[in-house]
Amino acid sequence: xSTFDPIALECLAAIVEEGGFERAAHRLNVxxxxxxxxxxxxxxxxxxxxxxxxxxxxxxxSGQLLLKHTKQVRLLRADLERDLQELxxxxxxxxxxxxxxxxxxxxxxxxxxxxxxxxxxxxxxLPLEIIADDQDFTLEWxxxxxxxxxxxxxxxxxxGCRMVPLGAMRYVAVAQAEFAARFLPHGLTQHSFRExxxxxxxxxxDMSAEFVARAFGLKRVxxxxxxxxxxxxxxxxxxxxxxxxxxxxxxxxxxxxxxxLVDLAPGTSLPIALYWHCWNLESAVLNALTDALTAGAGAAxx
Numbered sequence: 147x148s149t150f151d152p153i154a155l156e157c158l159a160a161i162v163e164e165g166g167f168e169r170a171a172h173r174l175n176v177x178x179x180x181x182x183x184x185x186x187x188x189x190x191x192x193x194x195x196x197x198x199x200x201x202x203x204x205x206x207x208s209g210q211l212l213l214k215h216t217k218q219v220r221l222l223r224a225d226l227e228r229d230l231q232e233l234x235x236x237x238x239x240x241x242x243x244x245x246x247x248x249x250x251x252x253x254x255x256x257x258x259x260x261x262x263x264x265x266x267x268x269x270x271x272l273p274l275e276i277i278a279d280d281q282d283f284t285l286e287w288x289x290x291x292x293x294x295x296x297x298x299x300x301x302x303x304x305x306g307c308r309m310v311p312l313g314a315m316r317y318v319a320v321a322q323a324e325f326a327a328r329f330l331p332h333g334l335t336q337h338s339f340r341e342x343x344x345x346x347x348x349x350x351x352d353m354s355a356e357f358v359a360r361a362f363g364l365k366r367v368x369x370x371x372x373x374x375x376x377x378x379x380x381x382x383x384x385x386x387x388x389x390x391x392x393x394x395x396x397x398x399x400x401x402x403x404x405x406x407l408v409d410l411a412p413g414t415s416l417p418i419a420l421y422w423h424c425w426n427l428e429s430a431v432l433n434a435l436t437d438a439l440t441a442g443a444g445a446a447x448x
Contacts, residue, residue, distance in 0.1 A: 150191065155216040157184040158196055162205050162213055162292070163248075188212070205290075214291030220247065221294060224272065224431045246273045247431060250288065250296035252281030253347060254315060255420065257377035258396040260297065263442020267434060280350045281418065288423055295424030295435060308426045310440055313447030314417040316395040318402075319357055319410040325387045326408040334390070334410035336362040343370045343389040345380050357392040357416045392416065396446060417448060 160170035161181065171178040189196050196209035205213055224247055251260050256278055268274055277287055284296040289304055303309040319334050321342075326333075329342050339362075344354040355367040372389050374380045377397065384391045385401070390410060401407040422439050424432050 150188065150212070150215075151184075152219065154184045154188040154191075155212060155219070157181055158188060158205075158209065159213055159216045161185065161197060161203060162209070165202050210291045217248065217291065217294055218425070218427065221425075221427065221429050221431055225429050228272075228430050228434075246275040247435075248275040248277060248287075248293040249424075249435065250277045250279055250284040250293045250298075252284055252297055252299075252420070253278045253375075253377045254281065254394050254397070255297050257381075258315070258394050259442050259446035260439065263438050263446075264435075267438055272431065272434075280347060281420070282352075283350060285423060294432065295422060297420055297422055297439065299418055299420060300423075301419070301421055303423060306426055307423050310422045310436060312420040312422055312440065312443035314419045315447055317353060317357060317392050317416040317418060318395050318398065319354075319361075319390060319392050319414075320384060320398050320402070320407045321390045321410055322385055322387045323406060323408050325384075325390075326410060330390075330410055333412070334358075334361070336364070339367075339369070339390075343372050345372045345374055345383045345389040345391045347377070347380065348373050348375050353416070353418075354390075354392045360416060361411055361414050420447065 157170065157174065160173050161167060164170045164173055167178050167181050171181045174181065185197065192208055192212070194208045195206055196212060198204050198206055256276065260276075264274065264276075277284075277293060279287065281297070281299045283298075285298040285300045285304070287293045288296045288298075288307065297312065301309065321330065330338055332338065339358050346354055351373075354371070355369055358364065358369070359367045372383070374383050377393070380391050381393060381397060381401075383389060384393070384407065395415065398407055402409055420443065422436060422443075424436060
């Protein structure tokens, strides 16, 4: 089997991760022509096209396999860096830019418990890259080989990966106190939910519709929605009186306690089970990530 040039592999990864040849060249501190030459040489060695020149650029099936291999090599380097750091604690840690350890985490976990859980690893200078997406879609980043692990709502493990249950995040429907008094004086009901807008993460986010459907025993729900692609941004929109939102109880707990936000359906919550998926490899870094996220989730989630 051919041995692939690690410089060419990192060039492929840079093109995919940066979304283009020019930005990849800037990251690698080489010319755009050099990036193209390295990619052509790798494609010639593999015998197939590795990048679809579309907008945005995307890897082919062969490109995804090589991208996954590149990230596995990065993981081995990170393991080595960790071991060397233990042998020589005074040595400077931290990997190069191209050796980032990428994981995909749903935005709600980032806004509540995940950053605190990962804090000790970040302070140990593990070169983390956290990619945010909707919790139902973070697994696609792992499936495509662009990350080595993800927090997701999907339970079934991918081939070659392992899964660890993290617990359930509880969601509640909230609104600004004045907004609720004006538009929902009797709270969220089977009829009143049609009269108000809901703020959601993006068009893939069906949390609000799922909450309303479960709360009132409805099969299909159509909502008037606004979109704010940030969990913290959704909270700020609710606080500004834009709309209703279905948000993690962890995020809004203090605002409910001080009365600035109102629980529109007291006693009703939507529990969403979360799982950590990662490559099934023997790796100190992967084990550290798994332990950190499991412990953090255990302290914060139901």
